[in-house]
Amino acid sequence: QVQLVQSGSELKKPGASVKVSCKASGYTFTSYAMNWVRQAPGQGLEWMGWINTNTGNPTYAQGFTGRFVFSLDTSVSTAYLQISSLKAEDTAVYYCAREGDGSGEFDYWGQGTLVTVSS
Amino acid sequence: EIVMTQSPATLSVSPGERATLSCRASQSVSSNLAWYQQKPGQAPRLLIYGASTRATGIPARFSGSGSGTEFTLTISSLQSEDFAVYYCQQYNNWPPFFGPGTKVDIK
Numbered sequence: 571q572v573q574l575v576q577s578g579s580e581l582k583k584p585g586a587s588v589k590v591s592c593k594a595s596g597y598t599f600t601s602y603a604m605n606w607v608r609q610a611p612g613q614g615l616e617w618m619g620w621i622n623t624n625t626g627n628p629t630y631a632q633g634f635t636g637r638f639v640f641s642l643d644t645s646v647s648t649a650y651l652q653i654s655s656l657k658a659e660d661t662a663v664y665y666c667a668r669e670g671d672g673s674g675e676f677d678y679w680g681q682g683t684l685v686t687v688s689s
Numbered sequence: 690e691i692v693m694t695q696s697p698a699t700l701s702v703s704p705g706e707r708a709t710l711s712c713r714a715s716q717s718v719s720s721n722l723a724w725y726q727q728k729p730g731q732a733p734r735l736l737i738y739g740a741s742t743r744a745t746g747i748p749a750r751f752s753g754s755g756s757g758t759e760f761t762l763t764i765s766s767l768q769s770e771d772f773a774v775y776y777c778q779q780y781n782n783w784p785p786f787f788g789p790g791t792k793v794d795i796k
Protein backbone atom coordinates (compact mmCIF):
# COMPACT_ATOMS: atom_id res chain seq x y z
CA GLN A 571 0.00 0.00 0.00
CA VAL A 572 1.07 3.57 -0.66
CA GLN A 573 2.71 5.24 2.33
CA LEU A 574 4.44 8.55 2.87
CA VAL A 575 6.36 8.61 6.13
CA GLN A 576 7.81 11.90 7.30
CA SER A 577 10.58 12.64 9.76
CA GLY A 578 9.83 13.64 13.33
CA SER A 579 9.14 16.96 14.98
CA GLU A 580 11.87 19.56 15.09
CA LEU A 581 12.59 22.40 17.52
CA LYS A 582 14.89 25.01 16.06
CA LYS A 583 16.18 28.44 16.99
CA PRO A 584 15.63 31.44 14.74
CA GLY A 585 18.24 31.60 12.01
CA ALA A 586 18.87 27.86 11.97
CA SER A 587 17.99 25.42 9.17
CA VAL A 588 15.84 22.32 9.09
CA LYS A 589 15.46 19.45 6.65
CA VAL A 590 12.24 17.44 6.59
CA SER A 591 12.14 14.08 4.85
CA CYS A 592 9.26 12.23 3.23
CA LYS A 593 9.92 8.57 2.45
CA ALA A 594 7.60 6.96 -0.07
CA SER A 595 6.78 3.29 -0.40
CA GLY A 596 4.25 1.09 -2.17
CA TYR A 597 4.58 2.69 -5.60
CA THR A 598 7.13 3.82 -8.18
CA PHE A 599 8.48 7.02 -6.64
CA THR A 600 9.45 8.68 -9.92
CA SER A 601 6.01 8.21 -11.47
CA TYR A 602 4.20 10.76 -9.29
CA ALA A 603 4.92 14.39 -8.46
CA MET A 604 5.39 15.34 -4.83
CA ASN A 605 3.89 18.45 -3.31
CA TRP A 606 4.55 20.25 -0.05
CA VAL A 607 1.81 21.90 2.03
CA ARG A 608 2.16 24.07 5.12
CA GLN A 609 -0.35 24.43 7.93
CA ALA A 610 0.35 27.08 10.54
CA PRO A 611 -1.17 26.53 14.01
CA GLY A 612 -4.95 26.79 13.83
CA GLN A 613 -4.85 27.78 10.16
CA GLY A 614 -5.75 26.27 6.80
CA LEU A 615 -3.72 24.48 4.16
CA GLU A 616 -1.17 26.47 2.17
CA TRP A 617 0.35 24.97 -0.97
CA MET A 618 4.11 25.54 -1.05
CA GLY A 619 5.00 24.00 -4.39
CA TRP A 620 5.95 20.73 -5.97
CA ILE A 621 8.86 18.75 -7.32
CA ASN A 622 8.96 16.65 -10.45
CA THR A 623 10.26 13.34 -9.12
CA ASN A 624 11.36 12.30 -12.59
CA THR A 625 13.54 15.33 -13.39
CA GLY A 626 14.10 16.78 -9.92
CA ASN A 627 12.83 20.15 -11.11
CA PRO A 628 11.14 22.09 -8.28
CA THR A 629 8.43 24.74 -8.58
CA TYR A 630 7.75 27.10 -5.69
CA ALA A 631 4.61 29.01 -4.85
CA GLN A 632 4.82 32.74 -4.27
CA GLY A 633 6.08 33.30 -0.77
CA PHE A 634 8.17 30.15 -0.74
CA THR A 635 11.12 31.22 -2.84
CA GLY A 636 14.62 31.78 -1.53
CA ARG A 637 14.64 30.05 1.86
CA PHE A 638 12.75 26.91 0.84
CA VAL A 639 14.35 24.12 -1.18
CA PHE A 640 12.77 20.90 -2.44
CA SER A 641 15.06 18.01 -3.28
CA LEU A 642 15.04 14.27 -3.88
CA ASP A 643 17.03 11.13 -3.31
CA THR A 644 15.43 8.74 -5.75
CA SER A 645 17.70 5.88 -4.63
CA VAL A 646 15.75 5.79 -1.35
CA SER A 647 12.43 7.13 -2.68
CA THR A 648 12.62 10.19 -0.47
CA ALA A 649 11.70 13.82 -0.96
CA TYR A 650 13.11 16.59 1.20
CA LEU A 651 12.08 20.06 2.25
CA GLN A 652 14.84 22.29 3.57
CA ILE A 653 14.11 25.64 5.18
CA SER A 654 16.98 28.00 5.97
CA SER A 655 17.17 31.16 8.09
CA LEU A 656 14.19 29.99 10.12
CA LYS A 657 11.79 32.56 11.52
CA ALA A 658 9.13 32.25 14.21
CA GLU A 659 6.46 32.48 11.52
CA ASP A 660 7.79 29.26 9.93
CA THR A 661 6.35 27.38 12.91
CA ALA A 662 3.89 25.00 11.29
CA VAL A 663 3.13 21.44 10.31
CA TYR A 664 4.62 20.58 6.95
CA TYR A 665 3.05 17.86 4.83
CA CYS A 666 4.26 16.07 1.75
CA ALA A 667 1.46 14.96 -0.57
CA ARG A 668 1.56 12.80 -3.66
CA GLU A 669 -0.15 14.12 -6.72
CA GLY A 670 -2.65 11.65 -8.15
CA ASP A 671 -2.78 10.05 -11.55
CA GLY A 672 -2.06 13.05 -13.73
CA SER A 673 -5.09 14.98 -12.62
CA GLY A 674 -3.77 17.21 -9.86
CA GLU A 675 -5.50 16.02 -6.72
CA PHE A 676 -3.35 14.99 -3.75
CA ASP A 677 -4.23 11.36 -3.15
CA TYR A 678 -1.79 10.39 -0.41
CA TRP A 679 -0.36 12.51 2.39
CA GLY A 680 2.44 12.13 4.86
CA GLN A 681 1.56 12.31 8.53
CA GLY A 682 3.05 15.78 8.83
CA THR A 683 6.14 17.17 10.52
CA LEU A 684 5.84 19.88 13.16
CA VAL A 685 8.60 22.46 12.93
CA THR A 686 8.74 24.81 15.89
CA VAL A 687 10.95 27.89 15.71
CA SER A 688 11.59 29.43 19.10
CA SER A 689 14.46 31.01 20.95
CA GLU B 690 -4.54 33.21 -9.45
CA ILE B 691 -7.87 31.61 -8.64
CA VAL B 692 -9.33 32.43 -5.24
CA MET B 693 -11.37 29.74 -3.51
CA THR B 694 -14.05 30.56 -0.96
CA GLN B 695 -16.03 28.17 1.20
CA SER B 696 -19.29 28.58 3.07
CA PRO B 697 -20.31 28.45 5.76
CA ALA B 698 -17.18 28.77 7.87
CA THR B 699 -18.79 26.56 10.51
CA LEU B 700 -21.71 24.19 10.11
CA SER B 701 -23.40 22.75 13.17
CA VAL B 702 -25.19 19.49 12.42
CA SER B 703 -26.77 16.73 14.47
CA PRO B 704 -25.63 13.12 13.90
CA GLY B 705 -27.75 11.49 11.22
CA GLU B 706 -28.58 14.79 9.54
CA ARG B 707 -27.51 15.91 6.09
CA ALA B 708 -24.68 18.40 5.67
CA THR B 709 -24.18 20.56 2.60
CA LEU B 710 -20.91 22.44 2.15
CA SER B 711 -20.24 24.97 -0.60
CA CYS B 712 -17.09 25.93 -2.46
CA ARG B 713 -16.80 28.72 -4.99
CA ALA B 714 -13.98 29.57 -7.40
CA SER B 715 -13.26 33.11 -8.62
CA GLN B 716 -13.15 31.79 -12.17
CA SER B 717 -14.01 28.53 -13.86
CA VAL B 718 -11.98 25.50 -12.80
CA SER B 719 -14.02 23.10 -14.97
CA SER B 720 -14.38 19.90 -12.91
CA ASN B 721 -10.84 20.04 -11.55
CA LEU B 722 -11.81 20.29 -7.93
CA ALA B 723 -11.05 18.11 -4.93
CA TRP B 724 -12.43 17.87 -1.40
CA TYR B 725 -10.37 16.86 1.63
CA GLN B 726 -11.30 16.00 5.20
CA GLN B 727 -9.01 16.84 8.10
CA LYS B 728 -9.52 15.73 11.67
CA PRO B 729 -7.60 17.31 14.56
CA GLY B 730 -3.99 16.17 14.69
CA GLN B 731 -4.28 14.26 11.42
CA ALA B 732 -3.22 14.81 7.85
CA PRO B 733 -5.86 15.74 5.29
CA ARG B 734 -7.54 12.85 3.47
CA LEU B 735 -8.74 12.99 -0.12
CA LEU B 736 -12.51 12.47 -0.33
CA ILE B 737 -13.54 13.61 -3.80
CA TYR B 738 -11.68 14.49 -6.99
CA GLY B 739 -12.88 15.54 -10.41
CA ALA B 740 -15.66 17.35 -8.51
CA SER B 741 -17.72 14.17 -8.09
CA THR B 742 -15.55 11.03 -8.01
CA ARG B 743 -15.10 9.43 -4.61
CA ALA B 744 -11.54 8.49 -3.74
CA THR B 745 -10.66 4.92 -2.85
CA GLY B 746 -12.35 3.73 0.32
CA ILE B 747 -14.56 6.78 0.80
CA PRO B 748 -18.09 5.89 1.96
CA ALA B 749 -21.02 6.50 -0.35
CA ARG B 750 -22.55 9.02 2.07
CA PHE B 751 -20.01 11.52 0.71
CA SER B 752 -20.93 13.00 -2.66
CA GLY B 753 -19.64 15.91 -4.70
CA SER B 754 -21.29 17.94 -7.41
CA GLY B 755 -20.83 21.06 -9.49
CA SER B 756 -18.61 22.39 -12.23
CA GLY B 757 -17.25 25.72 -13.35
CA THR B 758 -17.30 27.95 -10.29
CA GLU B 759 -19.85 26.41 -7.91
CA PHE B 760 -19.32 23.14 -6.08
CA THR B 761 -21.03 21.23 -3.30
CA LEU B 762 -19.96 18.47 -0.93
CA THR B 763 -22.87 16.61 0.61
CA ILE B 764 -22.68 14.22 3.53
CA SER B 765 -26.00 12.41 3.46
CA SER B 766 -26.18 11.24 7.07
CA LEU B 767 -23.50 12.52 9.39
CA GLN B 768 -21.66 9.95 11.46
CA SER B 769 -19.63 10.78 14.54
CA GLU B 770 -16.38 10.31 12.61
CA ASP B 771 -17.41 12.93 10.03
CA PHE B 772 -17.04 15.90 12.37
CA ALA B 773 -13.95 17.56 10.93
CA VAL B 774 -12.74 20.42 8.74
CA TYR B 775 -13.36 20.13 5.00
CA TYR B 776 -11.25 21.88 2.38
CA CYS B 777 -11.81 22.27 -1.33
CA GLN B 778 -8.91 22.67 -3.76
CA GLN B 779 -8.84 23.61 -7.41
CA TYR B 780 -6.19 22.12 -9.65
CA ASN B 781 -7.30 23.51 -12.99
CA ASN B 782 -4.89 26.42 -12.88
CA TRP B 783 -1.55 27.06 -11.22
CA PRO B 784 -1.26 27.55 -8.29
CA PRO B 785 -3.55 24.81 -6.92
CA PHE B 786 -4.80 26.74 -3.90
CA PHE B 787 -7.07 25.44 -1.18
CA GLY B 788 -10.18 27.10 0.15
CA PRO B 789 -10.20 28.32 3.78
CA GLY B 790 -12.19 25.33 5.02
CA THR B 791 -15.57 24.57 6.59
CA LYS B 792 -15.66 23.16 10.09
CA VAL B 793 -18.46 20.68 10.67
CA ASP B 794 -19.21 20.37 14.35
CA ILE B 795 -21.81 18.72 16.53
CA LYS B 796 -25.05 20.59 17.09
